[in-house]
Amino acid sequence: MTHLIPIMIVVFSVLLVILLAVLFLHPRFPEREQAPSLLNRESYDDPESSYDHQQLFPQLKARFSDIGLFMQEEVMKEGILLHWLQAHDNAAKVLFDVTDENTANDLLLAAQRMHWHHGTARFDFYVLVRFNERAQKETDRYFCCLMQEKIPGLDVIVREGRGLAEYEGLTFALVGEERWPSIDFALECDEQMCQEILGRYRKAVPLHASGTEKNRIRTLKKELPEAIRRNVNSDEKLIEKLPFAEVWLRPQAERNGTVIRLRAVSDDELEKGISVLADILQKADLTYGIARQNRSRQTIQETCRFPEVLKDILRRQHNLIPVDYGDEMLEGWPGFNTISFSPVFRNGETGKETVTAFWRRLLEKEK
Numbered sequence: 394m395t396h397l398i399p400i401m402i403v404v405f406s407v408l409l410v411i412l413l414a415v416l417f418l419h420p421r422f423p424e425r426e427q428a429p430s431l432l433n434r435e436s437y438d439d440p441e442s443s444y445d446h447q448q449l450f451p452q453l454k455a456r457f458s459d460i461g462l463f464m465q466e467e468v469m470k471e472g473i474l475l476h477w478l479q480a481h482d483n484a485a486k487v488l489f490d491v492t493d494e495n496t497a498n499d500l501l502l503a504a505q506r507m508h509w510h511h512g513t514a515r516f517d518f519y520v521l522v523r524f525n526e527r528a529q530k531e532t533d534r535y536f537c538c539l540m541q542e543k544i545p546g547l548d549v550i551v552r553e554g555r556g557l558a559e560y561e562g563l564t565f566a567l568v569g570e571e572r573w574p575s576i577d578f579a580l581e582c583d584e585q586m587c588q589e590i591l592g593r594y595r596k597a598v599p600l601h602a603s604g605t606e607k608n609r610i611r612t613l614k615k616e617l618p619e620a621i622r623r624n625v626n627s628d629e630k631l632i633e634k635l636p637f638a639e640v641w642l643r644p645q646a647e648r649n650g651t652v653i654r655l656r657a658v659s660d661d662e663l664e665k666g667i668s669v670l671a672d673i674l675q676k677a678d679l680t681y682g683i684a685r686q687n688r689s690r691q692t693i694q695e696t697c698r699f700p701e702v703l704k705d706i707l708r709r710q711h712n713l714i715p716v717d718y719g720d721e722m723l724e725g726w727p728g729f730n731t732i733s734f735s736p737v738f739r740n741g742e743t744g745k746e747t748v749t750a751f752w753r754r755l756l757e758k759e760k
Contacts, residue, residue, distance in 0.1 A: 444528045445470050453522065457501055463508035464501075464520070471532040473522040474543075477504065480517035486544055487516040487699060490552040490725070492529050496735055497522050503752035515702070515758040519544065533725040540729070547729060549699045554722040554733025557713070558637045561621055566713040567637055569720030569733035570700055571692050574663045575656040578670060579684040586679070587651045593673050594646050594653070598666060602628055603658040606641035609717055613638075616714045640719045646670075652684055656719075660688050693730050700732055706754050711747075 450468045454460060464475040491497045500520060507514065521536065523529045540547060555567045580587050602610065610628050613635075617625070625631040632638045639645075644657040644666040655670060657663035674681050693700050704715035720733040736748050 443531060444524055446473050446522075446524065446528075449473075449524055453497070453501075456498065457505060459505070459508075460501065463504060471523075471535050472528070475501075475520040475522070477514050477518050479508075480514060484514070484517040485548045485697070485699060486519070486546060488519045488521060488540065488544065488547060488550045490521050490523075490529075490550055492523050492525050493553060493735065494524070496553060499736075499748045500752050503749050503756055506749070507753060507757050512753075512757040514756055516699075516756065518756060529725070537726060537728070540726075549693065549697050549730045549732065550726045551699075552722055552725060552731055552733045553735040554720045555637070555718065556735040556737035558635075558716075560635055561618075563617070563621075564713050565635075565637065566704075566707045566711075566715045566734065567718040567720075568700065568704060568707075568715050569718045569723055571717065571719050572687065572723045572731070573643075573656045573658070573719050574660050574688050575654055576663065576667060576686040577684040578653045578655070578674070579682045580651045580653065580674070581680040582651060584648075584651055586677075587648055587653065590670075590673060590677060590679070591646055591648045591653055594666075594670050597669050597673065598644055598646075600642040600645065602641055603643060605658070606643075609641060610638070613714075613716060637716065637718060663688070687724070687727075693732060697730050703732075703734065703755065706751065710754055711751060 447468050447470055450466075450473055453473065460466065460475070463478055465478055467474040467476075489500060491500060497520070504520075506512075523532060540550075554569050558565045558567055580590065582590075607628065610631060614622055614625065614631065625634060632642065644655060644662055646653060646655050646666070648654075653670065655663060655666045657666055671681075707713040707715050718733075722733040723731045725731075736751050
């Protein structure tokens with residue numbers, strides 16, 4: 394028995410070394426990106442906002458002098474939060490996150506007209522105005538925390554993103570509903586070497602459409618005129634002709650400087666991509682780090698009707714073809730149902746009236 398003890402210690406030590414080596418060679422990351430915790434909010438080291446919205450608010454007030462009659466105003470240094478004053482009980486709670494000045498004007502003009510004509514809002518809606526994308530990025534975390542406190546039960550956030558795409562005379566509305574699992578590898582090399590690594594990865598991992606994406610492609614084909622359908626007899630040909638449809642192919646890899654982002658349809662598929670890329674990097678003797686990650690995709694819950702209402706208005710009132718589009722702009726609101734869409738059909742005054750009418754149809758309950 395006395396001889397077994399040293400042997401067991403040696404075996405245990407070897408197993409422990411192997412286990413630690415496996416963990417270091419291929420680290421596991423948290424299963425999902427959690428919404429920021431409110432418990433340690435004070436410890437956040439948020440960047441100082443470059444814009445004082447308390448000083449910029451008078452510009453908005455000058456354009457809508459009666460805004461206090463239909464929107465409750467909360468003006469903070471980080472942004473301007475407006476809330477429709479005549480919200481009714483049990484309505485879905487919707488937050489519009491806007492940074493484009495034209496979008497903010499059109500949205501508030503639609504709310505103003507609804508107020509003038511004594512319309513009833515379809516949603517209990519809020520508008521968060523930040524004056525540009527830089528101000529938005531600087532204060533995303535702050536407002537993500539604040540909304541958990543201020544608007545419990547918030548159903549959906551609509552964040553500005555890609556709006557429309559045209560093809561063969563057809564206009565598609567790109568509605569970003571999903572947030573794909575992704576991970577960023579930051580490489581210690583020049584951009585040319587990073588491009589070489591990306592090329593090796595793409596050769597090793599062929600793209601494909603998952604079952605869900607194939608259903609979407611079939612649905613999209615039904616929307617196309619017969620003349621176009623005859624020329625896109627395969628998914629690959631359709632995706633070649635519709636650049637925005639590339640988002641349906643997984644696992645996907647793209648480069649931004651010396652950062653490679655992998656995106657996949659599931660955590661399991663992303664894990665396979667990580668293994669392949671890590672192996673390529675190790676063989677190339679390159680050092681890398683994990684700059685950012687998002688596990689477990691988040692989708693609009695079935696109980697949230699907002700996307701269906703939006704798509705119905707786009708199709709029925711504006712003769713557009715809604716397309717589900719995965720968009721990285723959804724990253725700013727972890728833990729919330731988020732979609733991205735911005736109506737960019739604007740062509741002079743006629744276009745302005747069209748986009749205002751769109752917002753009003755979306756906001757106002759049909760009689």
